Amino acid sequence: MGDYISKSKNNNNLSFKVEKIMKELNNLYTLRVFEDRDPYRVLIRTILSQRTKDANTDKATNQLFSKYKDIHEVADAPIEDIEKLVKSAGFFRVKANRIKEVSHIILDYYGGIVPNNMKELLELPGVGRKTANCVLVFAFQEPAIPVDTHVHRIPNRWGIVNTKTPEKTEEELMKIVPKNLWIDMNDLIVQFGQTICRPLNPLCEECPIADLCDYYNTNFL
Template sequence: MVKESMKGNFTEEEMKFIIDELEKIFVRRTFEDQTPYEVLIRTILSQRTRDENTDKATEKLFSVYKTMDEVAEAPVEKIAELVKQAGFYNVKAGRIKEVSNILLDEYDGIVPDTIEELIKLPGVGRKTANCVLVFGFQEDAIPVDVHVHRISNRLGLVHTKEPEETEEVLREILPKEYWLPLNDLMVQFGQNICKPINPQHMECPFTNICELYNSEESI
């Protein structure tokens, strides 16, 4: 049960307003042309790097090794070379190869579609697992990364200290129809407007309802 102190005071209308406004500003990205396996590998590569680097590394990897079997059999040094642009490439290459082998050996080459099974894979936490559910299976889930966690607290949707708590609260207060677009839209919002440092208040459509902005204005 979510503690009441962790919840904000937003109405469903205000939550809908946030999603609607974000969809006016940003084009929601989808990965429907990618298999759940490709989404899983892309999400592993995305950890601690920028989207453009992730995209380039993912494209390079799958331009050479097109299937799970090929990735599992590939030399880890070659994988690392291909995904170098994503950063931390030696660690990520090892995880990609290990995950591919586990999927083949223990899951008959099928990416699991539950968070409980996904987080058993090395290097896969709740955020990565939820990304796979949303972008790989179009399942209702809420991936909470640094952007979603930061923005949800700044706006006052939640009052939490950890991303896991943010996910728990958002799952309770947000109608399911808003779950799928939330992560992608908030990530773009966090990269371009609600930045970690020097948020662009003049470009933000939420200043009238933003807890952080209004607390700063009152000082």
């Protein structure tokens, strides 16, 4: 009983901290609205983005879809052609294969419609929790928290979670982050992680939310 109360109180404090942080990030960055919310293209773009920087993802995605207009054309394309088009995303052989496989599965089993639920998305080859959550958020605007390396590392630095695995991070974040912030969270944290809160040598001296950060307060004060 007492345990429940103190835990819930603790969560409220953390939620308050999260809200302050997210408000700051919102001031700092422009939300990158996906100009294209077409579920198929979001799915393919997200697969191409795995372990890959934005610029290279964009290049590969644009090259692919400037040649092929829709899922049918991608599914029918020779694998070598897809490989060439998505080369700049890296891991291009695996990704080209998965893009083709995924396209065929969606055509054969889902009538060409990308599934809009976690269970079916996870059954697609090359789609894990992060990619599935990206599709849910960016294409279907369902509240979810895609946890990539940034979204795993940074909340741990802030001290709002203390987790070893991305799965655990997602679980903990869903408990303490107000639901209305879920959709924006990944994009804002990723931008923050690319510019200031980098994996190595974070720019804490320039960080506008250092005062809210456990990592900074532990290491620099």
